[in-house]
Amino acid sequence: MNPLRITIIGAGISGLAAANRLLELSQEKNIPLDLNILEAGKKAGGTLSTIEKDGFLMEEGPDCFITDKPAALNLVKRLEMEWQLMRTNSDLKQSFILKGNKLYPIPEGFYLLAPSRLMPLMTTPLLSIWGKLRAAFEPFIKVRRDPQDESVGAFVKRRLGKEVFENLAQPLIGGVYNADPDDLSLNAAMPRFKEMEVKYGSLLKAMAARRLNTQSQVSGARYSLFVTLQKGMQTLTDALVCKIPSQSLRLQTSVTNLKQNEDKTWNVETTSQPYQADAVILAIQPAKMRTLIGHLDTEWKKLLSGIPAHDSATLNLGFRRSDIGHALDGFGFVVPAKEKKLILGCTFSSQKFYGRAPHDFVLLRAFLGAETTALLKTEGEEMVIQKVIAELTPILNLKGSPIVHHLAVYNSAMSYFPPGHLSQCSRLEDKASEQKGLYLAGNGLKGVGIPDCVAAGETAAEKIFKDFNSRPSA
Numbered sequence: 032m033n034p035l036r037i038t039i040i041g042a043g044i045s046g047l048a049a050a051n052r053l054l055e056l057s058q059e060k061n062i063p064l065d066l067n068i069l070e071a072g073k074k075a076g077g078t079l080s081t082i083e084k085d086g087f088l089m090e091e092g093p094d095c096f097i098t099d100k101p102a103a104l105n106l107v108k109r110l111e112m113e114w115q116l117m118r119t120n121s122d123l124k125q126s127f128i129l130k131g132n133k134l135y136p137i138p139e140g141f142y143l144l145a146p147s148r149l150m151p152l153m154t155t156p157l158l159s160i161w162g163k164l165r166a167a168f169e170p171f172i173k174v175r176r177d178p179q180d181e182s183v184g185a186f187v188k189r190r191l192g193k194e195v196f197e198n199l200a201q202p203l204i205g206g207v208y209n210a211d212p213d214d215l216s217l218n219a220a221m222p223r224f225k226e227m228e229v230k231y232g233s234l235l236k237a238m239a240a241r242r243l244n245t246q247s248q249v250s251g252a253r254y255s256l257f258v259t260l261q262k263g264m265q266t267l268t269d270a271l272v273c274k275i276p277s278q279s280l281r282l283q284t285s286v287t288n289l290k291q292n293e294d295k296t297w298n299v300e301t302t303s304q305p306y307q308a309d310a311v312i313l314a315i316q317p318a319k320m321r322t323l324i325g326h327l328d329t330e331w332k333k334l335l336s337g338i339p340a341h342d343s344a345t346l347n348l349g350f351r352r353s354d355i356g357h358a359l360d361g362f363g364f365v366v367p368a369k370e371k372k373l374i375l376g377c378t379f380s381s382q383k384f385y386g387r388a389p390h391d392f393v394l395l396r397a398f399l400g401a402e403t404t405a406l407l408k409t410e411g412e413e414m415v416i417q418k419v420i421a422e423l424t425p426i427l428n429l430k431g432s433p434i435v436h437h438l439a440v441y442n443s444a445m446s447y448f449p450p451g452h453l454s455q456c457s458r459l460e461d462k463a464s465e466q467k468g469l470y471l472a473g474n475g476l477k478g479v480g481i482p483d484c485v486a487a488g489e490t491a492a493e494k495i496f497k498d499f500n501s502r503p504s505a
């Protein structure tokens with residue numbers, strides 16, 4: 032039997048998860064593969080990148096993943112890396128929101144955009160008396176049954192009021208999605224909240240029911256919601272790379288064009304040699320897919336143009352513990368847009384996870400958005416770093432300079448989903464299935480989180496085996 036020729040474009044977590052699943056299926060079904068993974072960068076892993084500097088363990092990209100979507104956790108288990116999983120520090124329970132250079136705890140039970148307890152919301156200094164009354168009125172707000180998508184921002188303002196949106200939901204959602212909630216699809220990003228509204232008639236009632244339900248569950252092998260790996264997130268992509276035959280991974284090989292041959296196989300043009308493939312997985316951002324397949328027809332171009340991505344950056348800062356006046360008694364803080372800061376959020380990394388800083392030192396990580404990446408181009412790295420430290424100084428009562436810092440910039444790496452995304456995504460999937468041998472993965476389709484990317488890569492691999500299983504052997 033001739034091997035099935037498969038090319039994966041992009042060796043981030045989506046492409047590597049696809050490669051790993053293809054290798055698993057090839058072994059299970061005894062079907063030989065001729066696999067090429069083409070990666071433009073110098074190393075595999077994409078956004079997942081961990082560096083060690085002066086005893087600090089710094090994450091350039093993601094620092095953890097969620098476990099209630101199972102794909103990433105299952106992958107870790109299949110790679111026999113479960114023993115390396117680490118939960119968030121159980122001694123700490125809270126995170127903060129910034130208001131006028133002061134940090135206030137997020138009201139207990141408030142999850143992303145809705146509260147599960149009314150009392151902490153009624154006592155928080157983050158809302159005025161009018162904001163609190165408006166939020167308490169939520170169970171009496173009419174349910175919207177229209178299946179038409181709306182923005183997350185419109186949903187929160189409609190149900191809980193403008194103050195809850197501006198002071199709580201916007202910074203929390205902005206800190207996770209690096210997107211303006213007024214331009215983020217509720218159905219794509221947070222469908223559970225829409226379901227809660229329809230099922231319970233109220234978010235407050237639904238969240239309270241969810242809380243009671245969770246409390247009454249008997250414990251088995253349970254993980255906290257967010258986990259990381261002891262030596263950092265890059266250990267996951269490194270482990271995947273180890274599973275891949277070394278000749279299959281081609282680094283510093285940028286794909287420049289994709290053409291379908293008359294026999295429906297693919298010609299993959301790169302900055303070095305061309306590759307021939309029966310099937311191609313595009314594990315890159317939609318805008319980058321557009322440059323490779325936009326020429327196939329105008330609908331491809333239009334659909335792929337409709338899924339934008341934002342720039343982001345992280346600044347890791349290592350301090351002596353004695354140089355920080357704040358108690359750092361939480362996982363970090365997020366910043367409402369109305370505070371007009373460069374920082375969108377700041378993780379107290381060495382408080383959140385053990386082993387991120389040497390004894391008597393602290394690792395902080397500022398999360399920065401498109402405004403900062405634009406500023407980097409005009410003012411340069413040193414100036415921007417100074418501005419970020421100047422913003423942090425009154426908030427955390429900084430008394431000295433960082434002893435180590437590391438800036439990482441991600442251009443258009445974080446896709447986000449405008450309202451209407453789901454119908455656009457399902458049309459994209461239909462279109463891909465009409466195009467023989469073409470498969471889409473990456474963070475621009477079903478979700479930006481690591482579990483979503485793993486699931487997208489593995490689903491593409493499984494589809495290939497399903498589609499090509501019945502092919503006549505040559």
Ligand SMILES: Cc1cc2nc3c(=O)[nH]c(=O)nc-3n(C[C@H](O)[C@H](O)[C@H](O)COP(=O)(O)OP(=O)(O)OC[C@H]3O[C@@H](n4cnc5c(N)ncnc54)[C@H](O)[C@@H]3O)c2cc1C
Pocket residue numbers: 040041042043044045046069070071072075076077078079091092093094095096097284285286287314315316319343344345441444445472473474479480481482484
């Ligand atoms: C700063 C930051 C923090 C984040 N934090 C979290 C978090 O804590 N938890 C979480 O779950 N998610 C987080 N995310 C989101 C998550 O990390 C990403 O969505 C995910 O890693 C994307 O993986 P990917 O493989 O789809 O894309 P990428 O990681 O972007 O990989 C795509 C790869 O394709 C390569 N490539 C692009 N074009 C070509 C081409 N033409 N030819 C060849 N190669 C090409 C690129 O070089 C890259 O290596 C974060 C994202 C960012 C940017």
